[in-house]
Amino acid sequence: MNLQEFKEKLFHLGGQHGFTDMELYYEREEKFACELYKGEIDSYDTSEVFGTSFRGLYEGRMGYAFTEKLDEESLSFLIENAKENSQFIEDEVQEEIFAGSEQYEKGSYYSANLAEVTISEKMNLLKEIEKHIYAYDERVTGTDYFMLSSGETERVLLNSKGLNLSEKNNHAGIYVSVIVKQGDIVKNGEYSKFTRDFSILKPEEIAKHAVEEALSQLNARSAESKKYPVLLRNDAASALLQTYIPIFSAENTQKGQSALKGKTGEIIAAASLNIVDDPFLEEGLLSSNFDSEGVATARKDIVKDGRLVTLMHNRKTAQKDGVESTGNAYKASYKGALTVAPTNLHVIPSDQSYDELVSSLSEGIIITELSGLHSGANTVSGDFSIAANGYYVRDGKVQNAVNQMTIAGNFYELLNNIEAIGSDLEFSMGFMATGYIGSPSLLIRELAVTVE
């Protein structure tokens, strides 16, 4: 059954069952991924999937259900489950089906050039990168993750109030993790990059980045455990920011899971900090003209000169707080319920380079990588104690890598303890929270550092 036919049958059946307003959300996704290991294809994945979710108002309450099968059986599955599910919803503010915004931006986040890149061109890029990886240094022994992925997604939102929105986007990404060995010491170094412009993926540069990162860890030593000024390099800073993004969601303040409740308009960070959510970023992975409720998206300041300008809202959280939706309604896919998430959210860079920030440190620690963020960072209290890798700095110069460390502190305090912001904005596609999150390097006045 095609989508249009399915929608008509579904809305008809829904009407018969007593649903008033109804929505069908549809996603179709094509993906390709390939991993190489020592010249051979280690894995090669291709996929094409689609799925739909239905939501509808039944006796004034919203019910949800989804399916990946567009057949007759699914029609009644969706209607019956959405109806049963709607019966238990007790939220004082009810969701509504949205008739649409007055106006939508017309940005395109689909690159026709990228769509034309063939599988063999992608494989050749991987082969080229791998050649450079092994040629770069004799201490390279292998890779433990080396893959290219690309994909395109089409989203369609149809509802009984006449809204009909659709959008297509695509991207390609490279992930490299290189292993180096010197004597008994084994280390690895990672690099990843996402883009819609295939031509910026330069094999030599990618190989150099990853191998240098691994090599720089080989001379790791211990250091005194104490409080240090800490320079969070752009990749580590964006990973930490991503972990704490949920505190900027009105959904979380309303649930008592963020200390930013009631702080809108107040100073919450150092005056140099500016955070923006930009759905129209050309290279942004989450760029979009409408959110998952069909609300027009908008570029907005979240933090300006250290002041909290707004939380992120969908229509329901906005109604609870008596404000307008910020266009941040989000569904992880057709499977998820509606929630709140950023699009392309980032810290605005300054004009101070990374090297200048390093040379400003008389003694300090640079953090290049954080791990265990999913468990070591408490988004409710803001406290974190996280495993880290990085370097020891004295007299403005990197002296050596440091054995595995932990850094500990509190994120709400950290926002106030930002001493300087770099010019080196970089985005990372993390796995902690939704959103394409970026940050330049951030110099933090002081964090507790424990070295293994």
Add this chain to the structure above:
Amino acid sequence: MLSQSVIHDVITAALATGGDFAEVFVEDRFTNNLALQGGKIESSLSGRDYGIGIRVFKGLQSVYAYTTDGSKEGLLKAAGNAAQAIRGDKIIQPEQLQKEIIPAAHPISLNPREVEKLRKVEVMKKAYEIAKNYHNSIQQVTVRYLDEEQNVLIANSEGKFVEDRRVRSRLAIQSIAAEGNQMQPGFYGPGAHKGFEFMENLNLEHYANEASRIAVTMLGAEPCPSGKLPVIIDNEFGGVIFHEACGHGLEATSVAKENSVFANRIGEKVASDVVTYIDDGTLANEWGSITIDDEGEKARKNVLIENGILKGYLIDKFGGRRMGMESTGSGRRQSYRFAPTSRMTNTYIANGKSTPEEIISNTEYGIYTKYMGGGQVNTTTGDYNFAVMEAYLVKDGKIGKPLKGATLIGNGPKTLQLVDMVGNNLDHGAGMCGSQSGSIPVNVGQPMIRVSEMTVGGTKGGE
């Protein structure tokens, strides 16, 4: 789910370019997900996942294609896309499919699909009431309910044709205690390879009270000291440390390419004598248990480390090719969207001889961790980290004041050598494990253990 003749044709198409093995995985999964917040049901979501994964091997090359299009044309197209990556001259014909009936090893008595959602809501509300009423500093309680029925069909070019139904249930309770500017969470998430009978027999009092007790206790906790200290890790979910410190490093995913610190070390002493480490997918109705793995192999009990000696690895079909070893029934995946790889099921440290009282009274100064959060490992270097949810200072053989903000870091192989006491109170805890083939249910378990020295990272600084 699909007829044998269609599957036979799909396998034939997948082998058309010279593959030497092909497999079809069909999944039809029904899920219910409910969330309760502040005493009220906030969301109730039901869904049906349906898709097919097709895998082809040629030597050490693995190709995977998946689709939600279950029509014969859709499947042949996906098989063709997969075959496109294979180049070989020898075309093999698949074996005739032989349907094998494997009796369910984990019987289900009450299929959650046949239980009214209202009964599920009642369980959640009861858990909420208990957790909320624990103490007046409990500000917020979230209860999540999950059930799923995953039906799978696995067939391959060696003639395998098996079906399996996996039913799982889980309840997750998170309490937040608040006082002044302080907020602390506490969590407990029991789960089982069972139907709704699991919820009916669950000791809600215990789990809901524990979630709140942890939150309230941590409100009054002091910052954790940092440095190298003896660490006592309590039973049940405490086993997450070995899941990270050595479980992942024993998976074929990293061993096959010799990227693991444990590669090529069978028969060697890799841990202290008191450590015996087992992965057992056959434990009756446990959260991480399976009847068959996602490659159709029967679940088994695999002894990985015995009295400190490395005995074996966790191996899937493809990893086994590179290693020249047989599958250990460890091929698992989140869904049809992932090719299977070697994964854990229920992994645990076997009971030792010490009593928990002996372990604590033998510790002059150190940390006692009662509940763990999650963790992570770099299998290449063996460096791991994990978060502690509830910890206490141990002084002069006695448990003292609660500590917050503790993180443990270390190196798997080193830690294994430093386990100096193993208790006799083995128990298991439920968790989700994320890796290459997605997020899957696993149990971690252990009796209380002591590690003579671990690096504790805290906010307080060194002592």
